[in-house]
Amino acid sequence: MALRRREFVQTAVAGAALGAAGTVTAQEEPDYGGWFDDVSNYDGTVDKRGQDTVEIAVGAQGNNGAFAFAPPAVMVSPGTEVVWTWTGEGGGHNVVSDGDGPLDSGELVSEQGATYSYTFESEGMFKYVCEPHVGLGMKGAVVVRPGGGSSGGGTAQQGPPANPDYGGWFDDVSNYDGETLDRTGQDSVEIAVGAQGNNGAFAFDPPAVRVSPGTEVVFTWTGEGGGHNVVSDGDGPLDSGDPVAEAGTTYSYTFEETGIYKYVCEPHLSLGMKGAVVVGGPPGGSGGGGGGTQRLPVSGPRWLLTGSVLFAFFTPLLYAAAMRHRESTRPPQDLVGEDGTVPVEEATAADPAVELGHEEFDPTGTAALVAFYFVLIALLWVFMYFVEFLGRVSVIG
């Protein structure tokens, strides 16, 4: 369903951004028609769909020297900017479409760090070469194709493992019991700041929580234990600013990328006021064998489940009521015929009070109603056009 699809795209984007993009599956592997036969570093198409920009090295190792593009074959989403970056090795290179195509970086360039970029809007396969070294096999291709999914339920959904290794982070946190609370699949998750723990109100609760990518995590201050703040450990996105003591204060952050985010309360770090947010579900398969299968989606709406249970509960009662009613309307025994059935008869047709034939009947009332209807629709038309439509600001006005 579309919701899952959206979540899925989020995870796919997140996964790709972490650099976890895999190669496309065999079914999806484009047919290059022998284009890569003489390219030594070609090893399948790298799936980089879902990323805004994709980088390709010009003058990478390959083809018996620094005469390769890396990766040589890449798959991107429509609208992606592809940036070619020169390594500075292998002499002067350029990037030019094979045949009629949009790519042309112009003159040969050999400086390290030079770039050429092109944004691919339309779907298709774009082959390109380095003109001086095409004979050596310095060729590449960009395949623009929407989606980015079937390849890898496994890769894209991959987050930190089921029991993440926090590296001793929680050793001195008293309210961490070794469990990472699973809150995946929720839009927003709350964490209390200043909960009981670490010999006072110096804890986050829950200290460790797992959420889905795209989840908004809301830190809510309990107002106990003095001033607290929420700041990432080392280089991280969280920073609630100066310590605050008021109850009800909130700070929220939406985690888009998978990973483990450790954070602390600066004033009480030494007391053990530390926490972590794990973003992304654990990889599929219990042994972490890589080939993760997509979770079987059984998340039907709750009302359906509740309704079914209620319905199942009330069905016997309804049935009993129906049978009771049926019993009470049993026809009298004297009507039942020999074969056990009761004869059915229709109501008698009532005779009209006045018999009106073809000649005597003039439908004057119908004429009156028809006239009334035409007046009514004329008024409705006036209302629709002059009041409801012309009454508001029109484009011409």
Place this chain on the structure above:
Amino acid sequence: MVFVDEYPKTSKLVRSEFIVAFVALGIGALFGIVQALHRTGMFRGFVSSADYYTLLTGHGVLLALVFTTFFIAGLFAWGVTNSLERELPQRIAWSAFWLMLTGTVLAAVAILGGVFGAPSVFGHDLEADVLFTFYAPMKAHPAFYVGAALIIVGSWIAGLAYFKALWAWRAENPGERIPLKTFMIVTTMLMWYISTIGVAVEVVVFLIPWSLGLISQVDPLLTRTLFWYFGHPVVYFWLMPAYLVWYTILPKLAGGRLFSDPLARIVFVLFLLLSTPVGFHHQYVDPGIPEGFKFIAMTNTMFLLLPSLLTAFTVVASVEHGARQRGGEGYFNWLRSLPWGEPAFAGCMLAGLMFAAGGFSGMINAGMNINYLIHNTLWVPGHFHLTVGTAFALTAMAISYWLVPQITGKKLQRRSVAIAQPYVWFVGMALMSNAMHRAGLAGIPRRTAEPTYDEFAFEGLVGTVAEMRLQIAIGGLLLFLGAVMFLAVMAETWLAHRGGRLSVNSDFPAPLSGPEHSPRILDNYKLWTAIALVLIVIAYGPPLASMLADGVTMPGSPPIPV
């Protein structure tokens, strides 16, 4: 003699068709209330906004395709049997039923698979979030398309049973005029055969191979055009059975006689001629279709107003005749002497009244210029909830109060609930539909789980958006209540004991002006079908030729989601 005793085999068939229809009605109504509360923001706890489309698809398919087709199959089986006075050919009719049921189960499973998280079945995600219009390039599980195709093919076979019955009757009654009910049913089926070719080609030739991955792309414009080739006549496939009820049963319920049999036949012939070459009026904003093709469709659509207006006149005149026979007087006072406490009568009348309003918004839709005002806004669902959602659905429910006792031999139970039900539906639809129309004029889109946008707020000119939302939510609740009331009455009637004296009878007084006053050429199906086909070739030949000229699947699109 009661129908169930006279024609026990066809009675069983009609009962089976109705049960499927009513189950679909119940599930579809549940999806409806969830959506009404969701998109108005009253309660969004049932489903996530991303699943809204799954429910929207379920609502549309179960109500507009399954409920309608099965109910119509039952009603037509009764109508042919009743007016030709013979049982239907059972083997054909039952194979049609089982085929349609198989198709329904396939489509429903594909849609409901989306609610349960789209497990992969036969290598494809089991989901169908493609809406009732199932436009390419949105792609559903192949089971959905196969199911839709089976429902259509099943309805074709059901039609064959009516033709066989008619041929047998003709052989025994040479030279006689076809009885009115059978005439209407056969005309409707001819229209249905002609118009469903479009969707059958779309599904079988394009969408099924495409969803299976056998062909990589389809031309969205071509498949949309084929859908709407069927998409407007299907509206008449819903309405013509309602008209059949209004022409042949309602006058008698009012205590009168049909005003004119020939006029009724002319109306149905006009529908056969004009229902199909109008589909482009659903595609006024589609790029790639020249204005001229759209213009032809518009003029045909405007002609198509004529039979509906003729119907309004004939039916009201017939009902007035009933009122006069009951002693009604005056220009408007006669309305008071009608049997408003009869659930079948009241339901049909309220449905007809709502349809008069639906006719108004339909005229707006049909106009090429003012269509741009309301295209793809909430106005459009507001419109078709008056037509299929009330003119058809309320008529179907109302006539069930009259028909189900006759096909079961059981007295209608909970009569007081049945009497109140059409009024509950009417009030609910009045609230919901008028608010939807006005919200559409304010630009609020249809098919949207959360019609709110950053830094932009819709404004109603008369009334506020909050007030419209409230009306839609309250109206939706009342409609759901109305559906539950109807289903409760039906369930209890079904469970009741057979026998005794029913509160309905099946006498049909002769029309004031009978078929002897009409030219025999009206019964010449070959002529009318030929003219209908010529009109279709004029309206659809050049556009389809130009769409096929650039390659059958070109310009193409791969499935979405990829």
